[in-house]
Amino acid sequence: MLENKNYPYKFDETKCDTCEGNCCIGESGYIWITKEECIKLASLLKISVDELGTKYLFKAGYKFSIREKQISQNSYACVFFDLEKKQCGVYDARPSQCRTFPFWEYFKNNIEEVKEECPAIVD
Numbered sequence: 001m002l003e004n005k006n007y008p009y010k011f012d013e014t015k016c017d018t019c020e021g022n023c024c025i026g027e028s029g030y031i032w033i034t035k036e037e038c039i040k041l042a043s044l045l046k047i048s049v050d051e052l053g054t055k056y057l058f059k060a061g062y063k064f065s066i067r068e069k070q071i072s073q074n075s076y077a078c079v080f081f082d083l084e085k086k087q088c089g090v091y092d093a094r095p096s097q098c099r100t101f102p103f104w105e106y107f108k109n110n111i112e113e114v115k116e117e118c119p120a121i122v123d
């Protein structure tokens with residue numbers, strides 16, 4: 001069970017098995033990745049950072065985000081989400097944004113939204 005004293009909920013990771021990847025699938029959005037995280041991810045994928053950037057990232061302002069793939073009319077998945085296994089395909093090198101879910105600043109004021117999205121949220 002993961003807790004963060006600044007949030008009014010806990011995260012029970014054992015419930016991730018009951019979900020089909022709601023935190024990696026949904027409306028289109030940004031999956032921010034830092035330079036250090038790019039190095040780790042490129043190493044996991046056994047490709048260069050340049051190749052990672054060209055194939056899997058896009059630039060938004062001065063930052064980089066992981067690309068998405070469209071899976072239905074209004075639904076997108078992170079390009080690294082394994083749609084068959086319903087899990088992250090680069091779990092050990094996933095960026096901090098993914099590691100810190102569901103303790104995102106945004107959810108502090110949108111608790112019902114995270115509860116609806118994630119079956120692992122517990123009071």
Ligand code: SF4
Nearest residue numbers: 024078080081088098
């Ligand atoms: S990197 Fe992994 S955990 Fe992060 S959004 Fe993509 S599939 Fe999900």
